[in-house]
Amino acid sequence: MTTAAERTDPIAAGESMDEVPTALPTLRRSLQLAHRAEPRLIIVSLLLALLEALPDSLFALWLMLLADAFADRDPTLAWIGCFGLAASGVGSWLLGTLAGRVQRTFRLRVGAALEGHVAGLQAKVPTIEHQERPEYLDRLSVLKDQVWQLDHMFLALFSMLGAALRLAITVGLVMSVHPLLGLLVLFALPTVWVSSRRSASAQRVLERVAPQERRHRHLFALGTTQQPAKEVRIWGLGPSLVERRRRVWHAWYRPQARQRWGTAGWQVVAWIVFAAAYVAAIVITATVLGGSAGQVLMIVTAGSRLSQYVSMTAGEADFVRMWLDASQRLAWLESYAGRHADAAAGSVPERLTDGIRLERVSFGYPGADRPALQDVSVDLPAGAVIAVVGENGAGKSTLMKLLSRFYTPSSGRITVDGVDLERLPAEAWRMRLAGAYQDFFNFELPATHSVGVGDLARRDDHEAVGCAVQRAGADDVIAGLPRGLRTQLGPTWEGGAELSFGQWQKIALARGFMRRDTLLQVLDEPTAALDAETEHALFESFVAQARADHGRTGSDTGRITLLVSHRFSTVRMADLILVLQGSRLVEVGSHEELIAGDGLYAELYGIQAAGYRR
Numbered sequence: 086m087t088t089a090a091e092r093t094d095p096i097a098a099g100e101s102m103d104e105v106p107t108a109l110p111t112l113r114r115s116l117q118l119a120h121r122a123e124p125r126l127i128i129v130s131l132l133l134a135l136l137e138a139l140p141d142s143l144f145a146l147w148l149m150l151l152a153d154a155f156a157d158r159d160p161t162l163a164w165i166g167c168f169g170l171a172a173s174g175v176g177s178w179l180l181g182t183l184a185g186r187v188q189r190t191f192r193l194r195v196g197a198a199l200e201g202h203v204a205g206l207q208a209k210v211p212t213i214e215h216q217e218r219p220e221y222l223d224r225l226s227v228l229k230d231q232v233w234q235l236d237h238m239f240l241a242l243f244s245m246l247g248a249a250l251r252l253a254i255t256v257g258l259v260m261s262v263h264p265l266l267g268l269l270v271l272f273a274l275p276t277v278w279v280s281s282r283r284s285a286s287a288q289r290v291l292e293r294v295a296p297q298e299r300r301h302r303h304l305f306a307l308g309t310t311q312q313p314a315k316e317v318r319i320w321g322l323g324p325s326l327v328e329r330r331r332r333v334w335h336a337w338y339r340p341q342a343r344q345r346w347g348t349a350g351w352q353v354v355a356w357i358v359f360a361a362a363y364v365a366a367i368v369i370t371a372t373v374l375g376g377s378a379g380q381v382l383m384i385v386t387a388g389s390r391l392s393q394y395v396s397m398t399a400g401e402a403d404f405v406r407m408w409l410d411a412s413q414r415l416a417w418l419e420s421y422a423g424r425h426a427d428a429a430a431g432s433v434p435e436r437l438t439d440g441i442r443l444e445r446v447s448f449g450y451p452g453a454d455r456p457a458l459q460d461v462s463v464d465l466p467a468g469a470v471i472a473v474v475g476e477n478g479a480g481k482s483t484l485m486k487l488l489s490r491f492y493t494p495s496s497g498r499i500t501v502d503g504v505d506l507e508r509l510p511a512e513a514w515r516m517r518l519a520g521a522y523q524d525f526f527n528f529e530l531p532a533t534h535s536v537g538v539g540d541l542a543r544r545d546d547h548e549a550v551g552c553a554v555q556r557a558g559a560d561d562v563i564a565g566l567p568r569g570l571r572t573q574l575g576p577t578w579e580g581g582a583e584l585s586f587g588q589w590q591k592i593a594l595a596r597g598f599m600r601r602d603t604l605l606q607v608l609d610e611p612t613a614a615l616d617a618e619t620e621h622a623l624f625e626s627f628v629a630q631a632r633a634d635h636g637r638t639g640s641d642t643g644r645i646t647l648l649v650s651h652r653f654s655t656v657r658m659a660d661l662i663l664v665l666q667g668s669r670l671v672e673v674g675s676h677e678e679l680i681a682g683d684g685l686y687a688e689l690y691g692i693q694a695a696g697y698r699r
């Protein structure tokens with residue numbers, strides 16, 4: 086049986102990072118995806134790629150007919166040759182233009198569909214571990230870079246089939262002079278082999294240097310984006326960032342350059358072998374085989390085209406291989422998302438009767454050497470306002486993340502009215518949560534939407550948004566905006582207003598108050614940027630509201646409000662206070678009980694109270 090720890094940690098469960106699916110099933114899967122997105126365009130694109138091959142590869146035949154017609158003074162043959170040449174010229178241009186247009190449309194549409202597919206797959210995983218774990222991040226970062234080019238794979242595949250058809254026709258023409266001349270194609274095989282090796286080894290190197298690639302991009306973003314700009318300047322980090330980025334860039338680039346030089350040498354050797362065989366074929370046709378002028382001209386033309394078509398087939402095969410790698414990553418993500426998809430089938434209660442219970446819950450972040458929470462057991466009664474306190478790193482936010490089902494406990498369990506939280510579908514559970522987190526995000530949207538996304542269905546409901554704004558004490562922020570709730574937020578947008586950190590935090594808090602009928606309200610230091618007095622006043626109103634809601638017929642969902650704060654003047658209002666220390670729950674009780682207990686809470690409260698009195 087799989088343990089909770091193994092569910093959280095796929096590597097512990099024996100899931101190797103190197104397990105990418107094999108090429109052929111991947112190719113079939115990608116073609117199915119493209120076919121589902123664009124069923125007609127994919128067929129038309131393929132047919133055009135094949136049709137385009139015909140006029141191109143028949144040039145040598147028309148030239149041979151023309152040359153023989155002049156030698157034999159045969160006007161019918163001359164007409165056929167001329168007509169064929171003209172038809173090939175016009176057909177080549179017409180089909181090329183048409184194929185180009187159709188394929189461009191196909192590429193854009195399939196590209197958009199694939200991007201959406203990748204984003205959807207990532208969102209399908211209920212936990213956020215894959216977005217925090219370096220091994221996964223590196224693989225995802227390469228995939229994100231490649232996904233918008235994945236659509237190239239289909240075109241490369243069609244071009245490869247077109248090139249292979251050209252090659253087959255050309256080999257047929259050459260063999261029509263003498264079957265042994267078909268051997269010419271064998272001499273072109275080393276070029277194909279070198280090309281295919283080149284791309285496989287390039288991909289291996291790319292995978293090896295993926296951490297350096299992510300790091301040099303990160304360093305570039307640090308030096309050029311707005312968010313870190315102030316600290317970068319104050320600490321004078323600019324030159325050292327430039328230097329570090331340069332070093333990391335070289336560490337990323339050098340192995341790739343070395344690999345390219347290595348394979349370039351082999352390519353030169355392979356092409357020399359083919360060139361020697363090509364010259365020999367012309368000489369043999371003219372001398373040993375005593376070929377006509379037309380046949381020699383055909384070997385000259387078809388032979389040179391043969392090398393072109395072989396390199397085209399090999400080049401496109403190379404591309405297919407390259408994009409196949411992206412496609413393999415995509416298949417890996419699909420199977421990862423499939424394995425980690427939420428299979429929970431329980432139903433989230435309409436209202437909480439008993440509450441939430443933690444039974445010997447422990448959790449360690451993947452790769453971390455010490456647990457972030459250990460052996461935590463506590464009852465969170467329905468309708469209660471509960472505060473969580475503790476030093477930095479004690480595990481407060483981790484507790485919030487476990488309750489939000491972003492992670493699964495490594496051991497122990499969390500129950501909601503007696504039902505294991507893991508049995509409740511993450512999405513349905515989260516629909517009944519509202520939260521404001523310390524690492525909130527600045528949604529640079531019109532203010533009404535920046536708040537309203539907290540309850541997507543009501544984002545345009547000005548009354549609901551206004552109410553949430555008022556509950557979060559953000560009225561002053563909105564009042565200060567030139568167009569009120571309609572103001573675009575974020576200075577990089579036209580007419581966009583910039584907010585201070587505290588103002589952004591109030592907007593995030595308002596977002597956390599949009600949802601109705603929630604079962605759990607998580608407030609993870611949502612007011613850390615505000616002054617103590619404002620925070621105190623805000624929490625008084627949250628607590629009053631929570632208590633007023635509790636017991637009110639019709640609107641009572643038994644909601645639990647969980648609040649993390651470092652300010653004890655705020656915390657004391659809660660019905661229950663959890664004190665965490667070094668990842669363990671060390672005290673639980675009301676303010677009065679904990680003060681009477683004279684433990685850690687009483688000590689910390691005393692220190693802060695004395696600080697305020699001074």
Ligand SMILES: Nc1ncnc2c1ncn2[C@@H]1O[C@H](COP(=O)(O)OP(=O)(O)OP(=O)(O)O)[C@@H](O)[C@H]1O
Pocket residue numbers: 217450451453456457475476477478479480481482483484
């Ligand atoms: N994504 C993560 N990956 C690995 N370790 C993490 C991650 N997030 C937190 N930790 C570690 O887990 C421990 C608990 O962190 P947590 O954020 O829960 O503490 P906290 O009590 O909320 O701290 P603070 O008061 O500073 O917000 C810390 O040692 C932290 O370094």
